[in-house]
Amino acid sequence: MIELRGKAVADAHKAILQEKVAAVGDSVITMAVLLVGEDHGAHMYATFMEKTAKNFGYGFVLKQLPETATQDEVVAALQELNNDAAVHGILPLMPMPKHIDTEALIDMLDPKKDIDGLTTYNIGLVTAGKGGFAPCTAKACMAILNHYDIPVEGKHVVVIGRSQVIGKPVALMTLGAHGTVTMCHSRTPDLAEQVKRGDIVIAAAGRAHMITADMIKPGAVVIDVGINELEGKTVGDVDYEAVKDIASAITPVPGGVGSVTTTMMLEAVYEAYHA
Numbered sequence: 001m002i003e004l005r006g007k008a009v010a011d012a013h014k015a016i017l018q019e020k021v022a023a024v025g026d027s028v029i030t031m032a033v034l035l036v037g038e039d040h041g042a043h044m045y046a047t048f049m050e051k052t053a054k055n056f057g058y059g060f061v062l063k064q065l066p067e068t069a070t071q072d073e074v075v076a077a078l079q080e081l082n083n084d085a086a087v088h089g090i091l092p093l094m095p096m097p098k099h100i101d102t103e104a105l106i107d108m109l110d111p112k113k114d115i116d117g118l119t120t121y122n123i124g125l126v127t128a129g130k131g132g133f134a135p136c137t138a139k140a141c142m143a144i145l146n147h148y149d150i151p152v153e154g155k156h157v158v159v160i161g162r163s164q165v166i167g168k169p170v171a172l173m174t175l176g177a178h179g180t181v182t183m184c185h186s187r188t189p190d191l192a193e194q195v196k197r198g199d200i201v202i203a204a205a206g207r208a209h210m211i212t213a214d215m216i217k218p219g220a221v222v223i224d225v226g227i228n229e230l231e232g233k234t235v236g237d238v239d240y241e242a243v244k245d246i247a248s249a250i251t252p253v254p255g256g257v258g259s260v261t262t263t264m265m266l267e268a269v270y271e272a273y274h275a
């Protein structure tokens with residue numbers, strides 16, 4: 001079994017990007033994070049993103065609003081970032097508090113600053129295969145497969161989850177890489193049967209340890225996107241300890257997809273700066 005560690009992938013991508021960034025200068029390229037409320041995953045990501053961006057020589061702006069913030073206050077914070085010429089990329093962290101209309105908010109985001117590919121404009125471009133910003137987590141899954149020379153062409157790819165930030169885009173990307181793709185979700189009646197057909201399994205449902213050893217085809221490659229809290233620890237959607245003996249390769253959590261996602265974000269910010 002090969003452990004598909006994210007750090008090696010992140011380091012390889014950072015090495016290439018670092019030279020381009022050095023040519024621009026310190027703290028010039030700048031990203032902003034919009035963090036509203038108390039979500040565990042969003043806070044965790046904000047913390048890592050800030051550290052990663054600053055270490056890399058980027059400027060970083062954190063716009064944080066409390067759980068009680070109104071729609072108008074969140075919209076005003078976003079508009080301020082849209083209008084700030086010194087901010088090149090904006091990452092609105094999901095999920096936001098339930099009373100916030102995120103659909104309305106997202107489409108106010110300047111598509112040129114939409115580094116996580118959340119706007120309808122970028123979703124359209126990506127879906128049509130015409131460029132645009134794609135969600136960084138989906139890009140991270142592809143970067144891991146590429147880095148470890150895992151071919152997708154001719155393989156059966158099973159994706160669990162169909163959200164706009166991960167399930168849908170990663171299914172499109174693996175399809176683009178000539179995989180044969182099955183998408184599973186909460187209404188899939190025979191999940192175990194579907195997952196068992198996967199040469200490559202991408203788990204992005206957000207349910208701790210839902211993918212068990214009996215669901216995995218021997219020798220399959222398993223990419224675990226899930227970030228869940230279980231008994232005070234961060235765990236993935238895959239029961240790592242049991243599945244590692246059956247899979248040919250698997251990403252750990254933490255230390256897998258998440259650690260590459262932040263690097264994909266650095267690349268997207270650079271792209272936004274250059275546009």
Ligand SMILES: NC(=O)C1=CN([C@@H]2O[C@H](COP(=O)(O)OP(=O)(O)OC[C@H]3O[C@@H](n4cnc5c(N)ncnc54)[C@H](OP(=O)(O)O)[C@@H]3O)[C@@H](O)[C@H]2O)C=CC1
Binds near residue numbers: 162163204210
């Ligand atoms: N590593 C990283 O960098 C990142 C990790 N994440 C993590 O990835 C996970 C998914 O995030 P996100 O897509 O935003 O979550 P969402 O809640 O938006 O989507 C979850 C998807 O999984 C499906 N699903 C839920 N339960 C089941 C089930 N029991 N069986 C089959 N399908 C199921 C849902 O189906 P339906 O559509 O029918 O409701 C839905 O499509 C989370 O753990 C999140 O923290 C997210 C972003 C980045």
Ligand SMILES: Nc1nc(=O)c2c([nH]1)NC[C@@H]1CN(c3ccc(C(=O)N[C@@H](CCC(=O)O)C(=O)O)cc3)C=[N+]21
Binds near residue numbers: 257259
């Ligand atoms: N618009 C939007 N896009 C997202 O991609 C998004 C989001 N909102 N909201 C929250 C979730 C969560 N998420 C993480 C990404 C990386 C780490 C990460 O870097 N994790 C490291 C460190 C973990 C540790 O050491 O504890 C790792 O997995 O190795 C964590 C969490 C992105 N999300």
